[in-house]
Amino acid sequence: MQREVTGNKSHIILALRADILRLEGFRTAHGNSEPHVSDPIQQAFPGAVFPSGVTHEFVLSSIENFSTTGAFITTIISSWLNTQGAIVWIGAEQKLLPSALEPFGVPPDRFLFVRVANEKDLLWVTEEALKCPAVGAVVSEVKDMSFTASRRLQLAVEESRTTGFIIRPDRLKLPPTACVSRWRVSQLPSESIDNLPGIGFPIWKVELLRVRNGQPGVWNVQWADQQFNYPQAPDTKDYQPAKAG
Amino acid sequence: MQQRYVSIWFRYLATDWFSLRQPQLKSLPFILRGPDHNRMIVKASNAIAERAGIFKGTVLADARIAVSNLEVMDDRPDIYERLLKRLAEWCIRFTPSAAIDLPDGLLLDASGCTHLWGGDEAYISDISGRLKQRGYDVRISIADTIGAAWAIARYRKGPMCIPPGHGTAALLDLPPQALRIEPDVIDRLRKLGLKKISSFINLPRPSLRRRFGVDFIQQLDKATGQQIERLQPVIPRELYQERLPCLEPIVSATGIGIALDQLLNTLCERLRLEQKGLRKAIFKYYRVDGKVGSIDVGTNRPSRHASHLRKLFDSKLDRIEPDMGIELFVLEAPVVEDAIPEQDVLWNTSSGLNDIRLAELIDKLSSRIGQDSIRRYLPAEHHWPERSVKATLSLEADLVSSWLPGELRPFHMLRTPERIDVSAPIPDYPPMLFVYKGKVHEIRKADGPERIEQEWWQQKGEHRDYYRVEDQEGHRYWLFRLGHYNDKHFQWYLHGFFA
Incomplete structure (x- = not known):
């Protein structure tokens, strides 16, 4: 590639960085390439846009976190992925209550639920669903995933531009994967509305443990009125981002 | 063109069908039985049994006394329509439009077909020859109208081929049953001494209508050709x-x-x-x-x-x-x-669930893991949480009712609620703490109760009082108490996890 050499080299470096990102499979959501300057989490990604057409990995540290992680993924699909396609949710059993999906911005009838007990079949179903261009996003609850399996999934999405979300249980030592990012989402006590009794809007602690070409971080996020709020800056003093694998 | 209709009457359709499968029945008196008002009666009898005086409607016990070596089998009323349909499809070699005539006949529109066989006589004798070869006893007639052909096949003694224009004349000698009219009308005609069609066909029509009804006049007109009757031809199934x-x-x-x-x-x-x-x-x-x-x-x-x-x-x-x-x-x-x-080229802009590629993906998945594993959910109008959604396979099925506001329902609902131990202060207050899987959860915030009653028309049981609670770590749960607090048997359960 020929480039005009001008006095300012930082321009060239920026352009080259953009090229590398494109070659690495980073593309912005369809028709949604405007950087979300206002959104702190998106700032962590290259180009300040949540990458679609890649696979993301979410780790669960307790049974309570499944609902939080699932809800966070649903909000990502509704607010950051500009997709009209069906959403395929794959798991060993039906944990989700479909009617609870709606407050997170996606009509539940757009979801297709696939129940597969066999782990090998589950990965095959995930790969086939990711290969289908008519699918907007795939959420898959796996028990374990080897590096090879994650590589296969990443290759599948590069063709079809579908976005994949892999939910897996947390372990002390997680193997490296080919996913673009690794997240952990957990619950925080809700904030009362105007000091009224009862439970307020849900607040989540979103940890971006690892992200390719981006900046890991941790945020407190509140989901209210169909959008993210950032109630207070979390305590990041003792936060150690995981090593990029 | 001159309309010509053929009526085929299978005199012993049911017994012929059984005899074809068990040839030894052909030479025996043989009947089919069926229940009628708490007793067994004869539903159909073959020619030998009829000669011995056993007809349709005879009580089975009487029939057994009359004929000692009577063969009896259970009637299968469900097969005859299919059998006639198959025979009608077979008749398409004689005419393009063949229809079934329940309970025991076929009707063919033979207009413009008979000259290919060399005339009406040859045409019907070919059909009856072939059907007899197949083992069916048939009477076949050809006439200008459906009604006349039907009457002649069943009631005329003599030639069955009625030349064009002679249909009404051939009807004159037949009894009124030949007009396909109601049994009580036949009874009334017989009481009045009108035993042949000729004795009332020329009576003034207003008085016939007043005494015997509009249906009677219509059937008479259909037989004489003053009213046109249409066939409902069978359409042979195309094999792909x-x-x-x-x-x-x-x-x-x-x-x-x-x-x-x-x-x-x-x-x-x-x-x-x-x-x-x-x-x-x-x-x-x-x-x-x-x-x-x-x-x-x-x-x-x-x-x-x-x-x-x-x-x-x-x-x-x-x-x-x-x-x-x-x-x-x-x-x-x-x-x-x-x-x-x-028009996938023009309309490919938004690809929702109606995408053909999605249907193909589902086919591919279901061929390996089975169709039951893939589900879409639609709202069901039930408050009981386990019944609040219904599964569907179809991608086209649309919402018939809207989704309930979902804030009050947990994102992750357990398939079966799990029992928990709870300390609750007084009735209708949320619990102070509960123990789930060996861990104590202190409740800091709570909403509720939301009482959900059993749907008594679906199943019986206690109501549930649901509470949404948040513990010291911010985890949010859906708990319920089954039954009233003052009952002896109330029990607390955990049913789901909120986001």
């Missing part, structure tokens, strides 16, 4: 089938693949021209040693996409055992539906 005979027996997987490709291409081309798509396809193979095997696939939506169907078959192709070789391949589509092609 392609055959591929092989010169040399095929033993290799490549060969089987090529055969399947060829058959799929021809079948899909035909479906494309007819704007149809298949829902089920069967690939059959006939081996040299006479064995026949088959593999089949089903699709979620009508499809005529050869390469997609090929992929569905791919996973099952290894089940074919060619052994000594395969000499004939047959591809059948037993279930075919209309499929109007979508």
